[in-house]
Amino acid sequence: MIQALMVKPGEIIFQDVPVPEVKPDQIKIKMKRIGVCGSDIHVNHGKHPYTSYPVVQGHEVSAEVVEIGAKVTEVKVGDKVTIQPQVVCGTCYPCTHGMYNDCEELKVMGFQTTGMASEYFVVDAKKALVLPETMSWEHGAMIEPLAVAVHAVRRAGDMTGKKILVLGGGPIGNLVAQTAKAMGAAGVLLAELSGYRLAAAKKCGIDTIDNAKEDLMEAIIANFGTDRADYIFECIGINATMKQAIDYARKGSTIMVVGVFADLGSINMGYIQDHELTLVGSAMYREEDFVKAIELVNDGLIDFDTLITHRVKFEDYEKAYKLIDEQKDKAMKVMIEME
Ligand SMILES: [Zn+2]
Ligand SMILES: [Zn+2]
Incomplete structure (x- = not known):
């Protein structure tokens, strides 16, 4: 599969890497849309204090489930999903007190661990949130910022x-x-x-x-x-x-x-x-915030379309950052389109 790798600030190469194997509690998803956010822009400028290079970006996503592990019951093949991009330890004080978004060992996909800027991604099924069938891929990728x-x-x-x-x-x-x-x-x-x-x-x-x-x-x-x-x-x-x-x-x-x-x-x-x-x-979000975000969108209470100002193809990933630098305040949300 093709994966976008930021090798240094401002430079993205595409590499062909094997699709990881799906473990019993994991799912394989086919990426559809990736939103570019302010933190990604800091990484592109070499100004994100907690990210080193090379890094695979991508944490605001929508995707289709294409394979599920033997033990997975939460989602099925064909589901539309977004992913909660936090990787947490599960044992520290915040993790054991319902505040895993504040985990002492917090890693976020696309920053301190591999992000989702690739054709496929393999992830723990419990990180997936099923989106309504009627939700567009673009709106699905906006659920993460709405959860914030x-x-x-x-x-x-x-x-x-x-x-x-x-x-x-x-x-x-x-x-x-x-x-x-x-x-x-x-x-x-x-x-x-x-x-x-x-x-x-x-x-x-x-x-x-x-x-x-x-x-x-x-x-x-x-x-x-x-x-x-x-x-x-x-x-x-x-x-x-x-x-x-x-x-x-x-x-x-x-x-x-x-x-x-x-x-x-x-x-x-x-x-x-x-x-x-x-x-x-207020730092990031928890699962219930994603659930509420999906509900608000489903109820027609949120306008995402006004915020999505630009769209670029996956192979033009670098261009997304060029236009963000050029357009400044007029680039609000740039969507990377996988197909
Ligand atoms: Zn973000
Ligand atoms: Zn923790």
Whole structure:
């Protein structure tokens, strides 16, 4: 089978490798779509702190089950699936306390262990989530990023009647906003600098604040009143927006840290103490988040199509990164098409 191997930042070669043997508790899947995400882009630029080369990428996927091991009962040949890409130890404190997404030995496919950028992939059946027959391959590959958003919203708690501010309109911020709305938030506002991403959020039914033109505090009060936001989701991972989150929080607001910070953050501890703010981290997802993500899509509550801006063929994998570098904010989700 052909496998895409990133040999060094920015360089992908295709190699012919044997298809691994299917063990009794494993399945063989034929890859259909692979989404490219922000973390993949960091790897392409040589800026992902926990990834070494060569690396096979691919962790946002949809695929068809083509073979199952003797002991597999969860899925059958012909099923459409997506894969939970975490490889965990199963014995550490987080793993034994229902928090395996925080495993002490966590490895993620496409980063610290082999990803799915190949014609076929062999994986433990328990990592597979069956998608509805009616779901498209593209939408199937979007379930993983949606699961990130679902996990973050669930970490926050019950959305019913709550006012939500999302900082950042990239795919994750956009999906967090859509998820909060789908899960009952009374109001959702998304602040972003890019006109393109603001328009995308609007198209997905989200109210927006143009962070380049509007005063953020005035816009928050205009939309939510002086009580401002109950929850603020930081979905960029930079100091400037974390500062905004803390400065513009109401007393007692909760700030959800969803963005991945490359630099060490420096935050206003005085405000957190004096305003009794709650700061909550959110990292990846668990199986129940995938299940909820599939349900939300099946119920027609999530717009993925606006987020999928580009499609490239598997053999043009490198081109995906070239166009991401060129298009910048206008490349939201690039899909690698396997056929
Ligand atoms: Zn990702
Ligand atoms: Zn563990």
